[in-house]
Amino acid sequence: MASSRTSWADVADAEPAPPPPVTTTAPAAALAPAASNGPARSSYVPPHLRNRSSSAAPPPSSSAGILSRPGAGPSTFGSAAGGGGPGPGTFGGGGRPRGGPRSWDREPDPFANSDPPLPPAGATAPDGTPFEDHQNTGINFDAYEDIPVETSGREVPPPVATFAEIDLGEALNENIRRCRYVRPTPVQRHAIPISLAGRDLMACAQTGSGKTAAFCFPIISGIMRGPPAGRPQRGGGMGMRTAYPSALILSPTRELSMQIHEEARKFSYQTGVRVVVAYGGAPITQQLRDLERGVDILVATPGRLVDLLERARVSLQSIRYLALDEADRMLDMGFEPQVRRIVEQMDMPPPGVRQTLLFSATFPKEIQRMASDFLENYIFLAVGRVGSSTELIVQRIEFVQEADKRSHLMDLLHAQRDTGKQTLTLVFVETKRGADSLESWLCMNGFPATSIHGDRNQQEREYALRSFKSGQTPILVATDVAARGLDIPHVAHVVNFDLPNDIDDYVHRIGRTGRAGKSGLATAFFNDNNSSLAKSLAELMQESNQEVPAWLSRYAARPSYGGGGRNRRSGGGNRFGGRDFRNDSSSFGKGGSRGGGDYYGGSSSGGYGGSSSYGGGGYGGAGAPSAWD
């Protein structure tokens, strides 16, 4: 892998470069406060200088200082110092912790628990080969080489082949090395240059293909180089302070927000960029304290964010970057009202002023159309077919009657145990009650299991996830609350004990295995109750080069099966939905009516929002505020 080493050598040897010009399209209006820095502001070090020694820090009137963020004004930037706010150094401004520019030395090391421990740069493996060759063991980038890529939109920036080709900044490059990322994945190759060029992006790429880094890297890099964020200032009443993040990353579940936060903290380690997470089910006081220390990137679930906005503890007026992970989920019926409220009805700068990045593995056309309200002159990127599953996942569909499911699962688990390999198995069920009961039954039968669903409190959910990840309980029974985004190493087998109603949910569920180039196995129990999924399932399997059982093809061929429900693939003439909806002459434009076209809506109660498995602080069951998380 000579090319990999080359890219790392390039990264490692790079001289610290002077701050390059800001490449985003954020408006470059003059930053008035820069000229009137008071004493408090003199202690402020912009993010792009925070990874340098204090002697190297130029005065605030550097190139970054002539740029403004949206909504920035004298009252936003630094007024805390003069207006009864904290004194010098109390709030480091822009999220930098207290103290001088070297204060990141005290930043907890997010790589401390790396498993195995990270060897020093340049270390060699026992066989004498460079360590880089052994990093991310099992990553099979060749699996991604022939992947079809579609981009559309005006003036699409070209992709890159290595991280060294992209000027992300020295500190971020060092963190990429610490993460042991040798080469960008395909979605990163395309998405990072597009985002760095300041363009809005709707990106679709298969599960486990590195989308988190694809949106985090440009955001962190842009914040490091861009104008300083506003410091927390009084404004919330009762002497409370309002935080002004520069970037907002929204995700649909608490666990996914926590995971993105952990990832983003690694990527931004020692860059001076501060990442804070806010999600429901956890005490808000700690989150408020974190926000008061300053925040550049806020990762949040919609419900908790609305709470913080209503308490005036967060303002979105300084947002330069908005990212929606699992964007199709965030814009479907369950979440759309809250997301619109956050993005359109609060104080967030409009599209074209902020930069908006939407990512998911699935992107139904109707959701694309809706998403276009949030974007301006955007680029559509599809890496692999939209909504397809990776060929790295071997999919097996077995015909199992409801009454036989448990014994069938037991057979699978016994067979797995007989191989002697310690693997993690994720079992998806439809209901919260079903999850509890299957968990107990497995435990009674000698298979250590735990469960995660919306009726468990947050502590229990987090404990379950930790216990599963560590292998202490190698079986996790889950509802769809665990279907999206979670990146759990060593999940070798996903079992769809109950199949979902929607093929996209199936794609996300099985995507918990076969990640980052590793292979995985997904087994589904199919019976007459799942007949409406037959056609889309058979199509998906065919497309992923999987063997489709003859009986499933027969089910799929029946005219009464597979054509309805929420299975957009079966909408006819629109297989895979892997196209930019703007290129589809039959699509209705911005502002067109909803509910037509190939929307897989069915009834609203049958849509995502109504699934009983999402409830109780998760997605919300029927009638519950789905995103109050």
Ligand SMILES: Nc1ncnc2c1ncn2[C@@H]1O[C@H](COP(=O)(O)OP(=O)(O)OP(=O)(O)O)[C@@H](O)[C@H]1O
């Ligand atoms: N360039 C890279 N080299 C090696 N590993 C990578 C690289 N980029 C990301 N990864 C790893 O790949 C795994 C999957 O990444 P990530 O969770 O971002 O996938 P995703 O595309 O967001 O998946 P999903 O659609 O399920 O949310 C993670 O463990 C991540 O650390």
